[in-house]
Amino acid sequence: MAAEDKAAEGGLVFHPLEQFKVHPLFGDGPIHWYTPTNVTLWMAVAVLVIVLLMVVGGRSRAIIPGRVQSVGELIYGFIYKMVEDVAGHDGVKFFPYIMTLFMFIITANYLGLIPMAFATTSHIAVTAVLALAVFFTVTIVGFVKNGTDFLGLFWVTAAPLPLRPILAVIELISYFVRPVSHSIRLGGNVMAGHAVIKVFAGFAAIALISPVSVAAITAIYGLELMVAGIQAYVFTILTCVYLKDALHPHH
């Protein structure tokens, strides 16, 4: 949600996608893989927030927790229970990994909602890497744990025999579509919300419409606060569901 100064140029100027631009933090050179960019900055802020919340907040190890510590413990309990309930008891050893995903996504989502901030999770490159990491982890774990039994996931024994090859094809396609939907669901939701807010902000340049525009921005912002949490939750719980498939393919 960058630059409100665009409106100052007068007239209706829409740059709803401007806010997603990746640019170097220092200077204006080309973007190499190592260049510190706004992506770097906001990911670093996310790391900082996570450290403050999970490490600094709990440093007193109080039996009766303070505010920050109890928030950290709440998140811990929430994700731990989710992993245990969805992925099963043997999924618990993936808990740190899932916790990392959840903490990063929810922190990045909420940081992105700060005006002028850069939403790292609105980029398909970021969400695709997260989703592909989950996809490969799940696939590798599935084959290592179950060997070729993992292919039973695609062979639906509950269905009548003639239908099984067809179902196998469908299952196989849906399995490979998983990372696509997994990543686009998160990136698309975050991007769409931010772009819509920016479009409404563009309308605010017209004095007559501006009250409506401000009200709409407020409403959408409230919606986005929900979406930010829900999408992080959805990404995490889907990861748990995929993990369950890998650990117990015959369900």
Place this chain on the structure above:
Amino acid sequence: MAAEAAAGAAESGMPQLDISTFPNQIFWLAVTMVVIYFVLSRIALPRIASVLAERSGTISNDIAAAEELKQQAVAAEAAYEKALRDARAEANRIIAATKAEIQEELASELKRADARIAEKAAESEAAIAAIRATAVENVTAVAKDTAAEIVAAFGAKADAATIDQAIDARMKE
């Protein structure tokens, strides 16, 4: 050529599809994820787990202690009730014993008093009898004297023996 085309598309289109920024994003994402993973798995999660375990341990210990204290309170109450019951029984016993003692004493005192009363009554009876005897004797003497005087007044003469006889005969009626 492809890179230029992509860059051109990025100028007008979505920054998300600008492939030239992908390596940068992916690299920093990887760094971020590794840092978060190590911070969480090495420091944060074990610490929170130990705090939670410690807390649940403390809570269950406290509950056990509370349970124990409750048992003690129940035992103390039972002991108190028993002591109260015993004291009441003892008090009843003492009351009964005292009552019996008093009853006994009272009986003996009554008996003594009865005896004394009977003695006094007998004594009084004797005194009254004596007084009555004297009175009858006196009345007889007075009657004889009076009779003798009356007989004398009528001018007759009567000897004492005859008057005594007549008086005695009259007194017996």
